[in-house]
Amino acid sequence: AQSVTQPDIHITVSEGASLELRCNYSYGATPYLFWYVQSPGQGLQLLLKYFSGDTLVQGIKGFEAEFKRSQSSFNLRKPSVHWSDAAEYFCAVGAGSSSASKIIFGSGTRLSIRP
Amino acid sequence: DTGVSQDPRHKITKRGQNVTFRCDPISEHNRLYWYRQTLGQGPEFLTYFQNEAQLEKSRLLSDRFSAERPKGSFSTLEIQRTEQGDSAMYLCASTGDGNTIYFGEGSWLTVV
Numbered sequence: 001a002q003s004v005t006q007p008d009i010h011i012t013v014s015e016g017a018s019l020e021l022r023c024n025y026s027y028g029a030t031p032y033l034f035w036y037v038q039s040p041g042q043g044l045q046l047l048l049k050y051f052s053g054d055t056l057v058q059g060i061k062g063f064e065a066e067f068k069r070s071q072s073s074f075n076l077r078k079p080s081v082h083w084s085d086a087a088e089y090f091c092a093v094g095a096g097s098s099s100a101s102k103i104i105f106g107s108g109t110r111l112s113i114r115p
Numbered sequence: 116d117t118g119v120s121q122d123p124r125h126k127i128t129k130r131g132q133n134v135t136f137r138c139d140p141i142s143e144h145n146r147l148y149w150y151r152q153t154l155g156q157g158p159e160f161l162t163y164f165q166n167e168a169q170l171e172k173s174r175l176l177s178d179r180f181s182a183e184r185p186k187g188s189f190s191t192l193e194i195q196r197t198e199q200g201d202s203a204m205y206l207c208a209s210t211g212d213g214n215t216i217y218f219g220e221g222s223w224l225t226v227v
Contacts, residue, residue, distance in 0.1 A: 004157075036218075043119075043206060043218040044158070051214065090157050102148065102171065103216060105157035 002027045004093050004106035012112040015083055021076040021109050023091030032094030033074040034103060035065055039087045047089075050074065061085070086113045117141070119219035121207050127225045128197055135193045136222045140209030147190050148216065149182055150206040151175065158206055164190060197226045 003026045036044040048059025055067040120139040150158035166187035184190040204221040
């Protein structure tokens, strides 16, 4: 069965520092991969997605992610974080025969920013 | 494009009561999803519709839960005989092109 693991429950970084959030997935075929961000009490906003092609994907708000098939990973990165980046981040994998099938989420990584 | 709209945003109900949540997807999006999210967890898939057809239901969706999308536009999620364990945020999402799934702001349910 498809699954997503986000090994870091909570990460704190200093404002201006670089960020990497880890994500590992389990899926038999080529996965559809997503990163979503959620502010407290809010819905989820799509940061970026990978379906095929270039394994380095650019997203909104200066985020990028790299798909590494050999490591079953899809880590999210940002070169310099801003205080407004503090939120919960969810990695997700598309499960099913098409990209519009249900997506399975990881348990999330809470990002805190140190002033 | 007004986004995915959910109503109500917050609901407090007594245990044993029935509650209904409504979701209005983005116009002309043919696929609609329901997810449940508890504190500190990622969203869990409940069910999804292709137009008016309910194509998949999670085992999380017990007999007390029912979802409908009668005309292939808005959807309702009803919970009967609510229990405290039903307290969660219920998220609705929709997609038209199959590549990007847009989420609503969620409906918070507190069962007291």
